[in-house]
Amino acid sequence: MKLINIINRLGRAIEFLLTGQTDFRVITSDFVKAEIIDNEVQAKMAMQEVNAYLKKNFSISLSSPVVLRLGEVKTLDWKARLAARFKHLGNYTSKQLGELLTHEITIVPGLERVKFQSVLCHELVHAFQVERGLLKHFKGYREGMSRWAEYHFLCDHHRQDEAKRLKTFEMIIFGHMLNRILSYEARSGRQATCRWLAEMKAEN
Numbered sequence: 001m002k003l004i005n006i007i008n009r010l011g012r013a014i015e016f017l018l019t020g021q022t023d024f025r026v027i028t029s030d031f032v033k034a035e036i037i038d039n040e041v042q043a044k045m046a047m048q049e050v051n052a053y054l055k056k057n058f059s060i061s062l063s064s065p066v067v068l069r070l071g072e073v074k075t076l077d078w079k080a081r082l083a084a085r086f087k088h089l090g091n092y093t094s095k096q097l098g099e100l101l102t103h104e105i106t107i108v109p110g111l112e113r114v115k116f117q118s119v120l121c122h123e124l125v126h127a128f129q130v131e132r133g134l135l136k137h138f139k140g141y142r143e144g145m146s147r148w149a150e151y152h153f154l155c156d157h158h159r160q161d162e163a164k165r166l167k168t169f170e171m172i173i174f175g176h177m178l179n180r181i182l183s184y185e186a187r188s189g190r191q192a193t194c195r196w197l198a199e200m201k202a203e204n
């Protein structure tokens with residue numbers, strides 16, 4: 001019996017790594033049956049909570065509409081997926097039609113609620129960056145800032161282990177930027193860090 005469980009679990013883990021799909025549901029540390037986000041009504045309700053979280057904790061709120069879709073996130077071949085591991089669960093793009101800016105976020109269906117919200121949190125910070133023209137010339141900090149919010153979201157929802165993983169993924173660029181932002185925050189506090197990122201300008 002035990003062996004079968006182990007094989008099942010391993011199989012799901014491998015499938016998840018290879019495909020980035022989320023049929024692999026045992027991603028929470030407590031193994032509690034969690035709510036799965038697989039339709040757009042659930043997704044929108046979950047987004048309301050994330051919006052409130054970002055406003056309260058990061059003074060981040062959006063003026064332009066967000067179109068939130070559940071669907072395949074366009075990704076590269078399986079090797080890239082394997083290398084990227086958990087990265088391609090969500091995607092952000094923007095559309096500018098004259099004066100009107102629209103944010104478009106796609107997240108893969110089937111994520112457990114807190115995981116879904118942490119990915120959404122990350123993508124909404126990208127939306128905020130575009131809306132405010134933040135960090136235009138700092139790709140590393142843009143990704144770092146999104147991870148920073150995602151990191152805190154996970155920590156604040158008792159997912160310390162997953163949060164820690166964000167610090168190590170692609171250590172050289174993005175994990176490194178997150179660590180840099182976290183150490184600035186440790187020295188200067190949350191508000192000062194938000195200001196620092198908002199005011200970062202290209203040197204030339």
Ligand SMILES: [Zn+2]
Nearest residue numbers: 122126143146
């Ligand atoms: Zn990102």
